[in-house]
Amino acid sequence: MNTNVLWLLSTVLIAAGLAGIVLPALPGTLLVLAGILLGAWIDDFTRVGWFAVSVVVVLALLAWAMDYVAAMLGARRAGASKQAIVGAAVGTVAGLFMGIVGIFIMPLVGAAVGEYLARRDHGRALHVGISTWLGLMAGMLAKFVLAFMMIGVYVVALMF
Template identity: 40%
Template sequence: MNTLAMILAIIFFVAGIAGSVLPVLPGAVLIWLGMLVYGYLTKFATLGLVFYIGQALAVLLVYLTDYLAGAWGVKRYGGSRSAIYGSVIGTVLGLVLLGPAGIIFGPFVGAVAGELLNKKTLDTAVRSGIGTMVGLLSGSLLKLAIEIIMIIWFFWAVYH
């Protein structure tokens, strides 16, 4: 049963890491669910309540980081709330219209459109779009780092 539990956990981990790049997958949640499935199948022999609470807090940190990194990027490059709202709308529309490529182009176009609708100059709007991309990429790297730490903690807890 432990082998099956580990295989299932690893499948969830791989899907979760993919979710760091593909926002249609809830990456950190999938990683946490993989740990929960492992715990259930092994009758929680090696992973306790403190571990799961700590991992749940890490999941919250991932989502907080994602939001704050995007907002930081927009603000750092002189963008306004209109750019932030535009980038969120652009992300959703980009994913719907362009699929995975929409995660790259959608936030940028949305931030630029938000700033232009807010009567900003094209130069300012493009700078906000670039800030959105910088924030998105930094957030993705931070999310990935946190998720890798979550997985390392899991293996340490199971095998230590």
């Protein structure tokens, strides 16, 4: 296969990965990592060596952990029920079909509805919904930062 096509594929994977950080249907960090690994492989790991690849893999693992930890901390801090957690997950999936606003708002709605169904308390449901949503947003922000760090390590390794 032509190396120009491979470099293009590497770039497309990284770009799709950045989109996947916001769109839960795409495995964002995994796509960024795949694009970086492809770029390193194309060059026979000469410019992007094993040290850089190892750093990128560690950053990817941190990003995956942030996905779960941030949302759980937000929910746990608010004392969310299991129904609220399930509601946030269902809201996230439903939000995919509602565009960018749905992606950001539906996890909050799902968590609030789940909490309301569990405890029948409007105020508590809203509090849990907001806390869970803040956790999801913090996790998304952390994944963006880590993804850009991964890309930064890759670009620096390519250039030097």
